[in-house]
Amino acid sequence: MDTLQLKGYALTKIDFIGKDVLSSDCDIIVFLLDNCEITIDENSVFFGTVNTADIMQSVILARARKFFDKINEAGFKDGFDSLAYTGMADFSHTTTQWKDLLSLGIVGVRDRIAEYEQNATDPAKRRFYSEILRVWNASLRFLRRAEDIAANAGKNKMSNSLKHLVKRRPLTLYEAMQTIIVYYNLQMFFDGTFLRTLGRIDSLLYPFYKDEDKEVADSLLVSFLREVDKLKAIANIPFSIGGTDEAGLSLTNDLSIGLIDAYGKAGTHNTKFHILYSENMPDIILKKAFSEIRAGNNSIVFMNDSVIIRALLKIGEKYSDAVDYHVVGCYECGGNGELTCSCNGRINIPKALEVALGGGKDALTGKQIGLKNDGIFPTFEDLYTEFKRQLKCFVDCAAKCTDIFEKEYRNIHSAPILSATYQSAMDKGGDLYCDYTAVYNNSSINAVGLGTAVDSLVAIKKAVYDDKVLSLDELRRVLSENWVNDEVLRLTIKNKYPKWGNGIAEADKIGKRIVDDLSEMINGRKNEKGGVYRLGMFSIDWRWYLGEKTAASADGRKNGDTLSQNSGATFGAEKNSATAHFRSVASIDAEKTPNATIVDIDFHSSAVEGKNGLDALISSLKGYFKSGGFAVHYNVLNTEMLKKAYLSPEKYPDLQVRLCGWNVLFSSLTKREQEEFIMRSKKG
């Protein structure tokens, strides 16, 4: 059936007249599973191409739209539009319970539902089980269709494995990999709930890997990564290696190493590695990972096990769940059993300072988006207190906006495929979203532009309160004129004032303080789902959009310029090397940021060359994590190569760089973004 017919059917179901969201979603999903187009690429080793035309996304958007009206009605429109704060639903950052999935197989998940249905006495629960059973039965029919198509295409290994997976759990490495890819398709394109990690893949696949012939297994790993690379994703497709068990032992195994080797060979640019580092992780993993990074395969993020576990414990998760955490999307963490909503709310930290100085008004639009004040701040402490009050106001608004959506999940989206894989959802007999049946039903608020805010506060403290170069009113004039008449002051602040990211105590103190304050406002705050809010300190590509709506700031930034990247320095402000950058970011108490603190470290290729360059990278990572770092991404940039790729993109189709939370091809960036990377590569 073609895309238009599929869409036409789905749209009749959106308003679910006489039906609830779960029932209506199940109708659509069953229909899609039975009718969607399945194609098998000639070169494919695994089955994994379906076309559902993103119908579930249209359905979710259509249903969610009316809740944006509620945000406007509740008085949050101006703040939302100015990107001072935002808050909404998040169906985009989940993991499945991979261990269960691989030990049960697709058919085992289906059988488990049937068993629950038979034993159910509560009619509501029983109805839930029978609805999702419809979907999982359809999933098996879908697999049979795929099996036939594979057989017709002469793909015997593929069709045989699909035939087995309809009947039993996966028994071989190939079948386990096929199960992962099939499930990815089921959840992403039929459930419509984005699956943002393939899990701790070295632990998951090891039982299958260890019995395979090593050569066969290693070649399968490369095929698997290439196949995963071809899957449609909203950013990259991440998976993890490493981590520790409850006794603190490293979970690293031969497969962890095999996967890094395969990554080096596969030449992918859509996959992403999360390396879950612990002090007892063998150095060989770090050596291999950094060798890949140096070779330009830099889609690797290091996560610090011990800090992440403590951060999750602090928001009330059980030790066994915290230890078995997952990393979804860019760097966000959730405990085992948590339905991770990592991107609900955002607050713009520099904007809170802007409205503190402007009596609660957006300096670009003149609209009242924060709290009113008299504008008189005799001391820096008075100003900071007011900044904090506005920050709290933004946090409250972001949470209230999020709440508007989250209390209505039952009217927006259900997840019959994903829910069936969660033991807690099966036990409670309800959907993960509609009925909040995860073990942890948390929400998140991410704070953007920390570096810009710190640098601005430091500048105001020094220029206005300590050195008395100008009064606060004069500063207001300077900022409202976008610095045009004060270039000398702007450059003096840019070039000579202390900045976040240089290990300077007076800046680092303020950074730490802001995060401590945000943690008090956000972590543990109750949401609408019986869970709590969690703080994250990252800005990914939002720093561009939020920057565009943020007026000139006291750090010398002009109207609309980008904000600082993630938890790190304002671009170009970190002049004191990587270790000083680490020192600043490590001054944040990252155990208060369960949704991640992340720093991007750029090196010129000459700084990482040779054996000593490699050893130094490892020492830098260990030092940063020992001093309490949460996560880090390294970028090795070669100015000459970037310049050539800028001028002749056709010659460098595979050159990839880290955009923010994920990797992109250099050639896909705008010229402005490419120029920023070239500038960045020149330092160090």
Added chain:
Amino acid sequence: MSSPSTEKEIRGNIFNIQRYCTHDGPGIRTTVFLKGCPIRCAWCHNPESHDFKSEIGYNESSCIKCGKCIAVCPVHCHTVMDGKHVFDRANCIRCFKCVEVCPSALEKIGKSVTVQEVLDEVAEDKIFYKDAGGITLSGGEPLSQAEFAVGLLKGAKEMGITTCVETGGFVGYEVFEKVLPYVDLFLYDYKLTDSGLHKKYTGVDNTLILENLFRIDESGAKIILRCPIIPGVNDTEEHFSGIARVANSLKNLIKVEIEPAHTIGDMKYEQMGYGRPDLKYGVPDSEEVLLCIDKIKKYTSVTVKKS
């Protein structure tokens, strides 16, 4: 003998502290650049390291012609002529008032600091050094500020931080005697085998330099020999065999490191007001560097590598 507390108060003049250095000894190192050098190598790319006194760097392209320097200069060194900022260095009294007010283009090169102040910054990266990394003294010629260098090296050792000294060797041996107990590794320059050419290109012959090298070797110091390769100056068979000969005679040599000539830093000559150096040379590509290494290896079995 000075007491430990006053040793930490000894002042020296430095022009940079660079963290996360991976080319100045093992591991992650914090390199402290001491200002001033007794010799003048024709290929030097660090003009800001020459003068023992602080001076002013001026980067014309960053000047926004705000006129702040003109207003504060007591001897009227800064003027604008035909819309161009002219800095008359000959009459500058180095009061640095212009640097204080300049937002972007003028920079004070050199800073008087105490041993303690430097050690405090070096200690900030201790968590990154692990067993290998530590402090490296470079320059200029770090041993020309002997008391200050001793204070830094001794202080670092007291904190359990490893020490390297990058030296050209042109100082009295008594300085080496003082630092020897506190140095884990010397990065020792060996520039030219022919003493006459050495004098021509650096201003001094190499007698004292070689004498010092062999004496510290006798006393057990660990050494990496660092050899700049400047095309047209020392890329000769005679020098390659000379490097090997020296390497073969040292007892505590770890390896020979080749440092290919580069032109990074040329701009700095203009910023420092020194005028471009007369010597013009090409930059060897990586294949030519490997060729040099092979030529040296013909005469010796010690490790020879690019730095």
